[in-house]
Amino acid sequence: MLHIWLDYTCTFVSIEIAFMIKNILQQQCPRCRKGKLFQSNAYNLKSFAVMHEHCPCCGQRYHLEPSFYYGALYISYGLQVALFATVSVGLYVLVDDAPLSWYLGGVTALALLLFPVIFRLSRSVWIHIFVKYDPEHANCHNPS
Secondary structure, eight states: OHHHHHHHHHHHHHHHHHHHHHHHHHTBOTTTSOSBSBSSOTTOTTTTTOBOSBOTTTOOBSOOSTTGGGGHHHHHHHHHHHHHHHHHHHHHHHSTTOOHHHHHHHHHHHHHHHHHHHHHHHHHHHHHHHSOOOGGGSOOSOOO
16 A cells, blocks of 8 residues: 555656646746746847746746845856756767867857856746745636
């Protein structure tokens, strides 16, 4: 009986994690999973960082306290390190004896191209750490 309960619990937890990862990548409200976090798309360079004050669907405040998103810098740093490692391994595998300038140029180019995406993704991860999904708010009528 315990084995069946553990299997059900592990399956339920893995499904919840999958939904949370999907929600983080789509940059949606962590509480209702319907409203959008940001007002425009990532490559609208004038307003890529502008977030809604509240969720348009459930009303969840996105700025939980002053300077709340300073912690997202650590998430962004980790994503940049992963980007650096990916470019370095990719160049090492694909190009035999690549010069250092290729590594630096590749990392710099991708970091600049992906900056808006990584910025928004790190904020999405950060708010999902602190605000949990609430099924009572999932049935909102005004999704953005």
